[in-house]
Amino acid sequence: MPRRSTVDYVLRKRALLADVRRGRVALAEVCDAAPQLTQAARYHGEDTDDPCPVCERRRLTRVNFVYGDALGTVAGQAKREAELARMDAMQDEFAVYAVEVCRGCGWNHLASSYVLGAEPGPGRVPRRTRRATRSD
Secondary structure (H helix, E strand, O other), X not given: OOOEEEEEOHHHHHHHHHHHHOOXXXXXXXXXXXXXXXXXXXXXXXXXEEEOOXXXXXXXXXEEEEEOHXXXXXXXXXXXXXXXXXXXXXXXXXXXXXXXXXXXXXXXXXXEEEEEOEOOOOOOOOOOOOOOOOOO
8 A cells, every 4th residue: 555645753753752851841741642542542543562652561552543535424533554455445535644642641642644545646537435434
């Protein structure tokens, strides 16, 4: 699944963690995962091998959120990698925002963003809006 327009937020993450360690940013400001984000991580996230950079007790969970005009009611939902692959083959262009979450301390940070789906081009007729499968 070829990702386009990829943005990696690792430098922003490093700077934020440096500010936390220096005491410029309180832990409460970075360990503030909303209940909806924690639930999305629990039910739709995928565990990583990366330890939490704050508490170091748990592994991070990656949650992918999808957004796009052609997605209809699916926009804003959390999707696993397998679902993203299916959507990439079926949908017009849409954005994916990958958030890392620690379900222990509440650390959360936008890890990356990228674009999937059919790439718009000159003379290309957009696909009819197909609704991506809704995950229950």
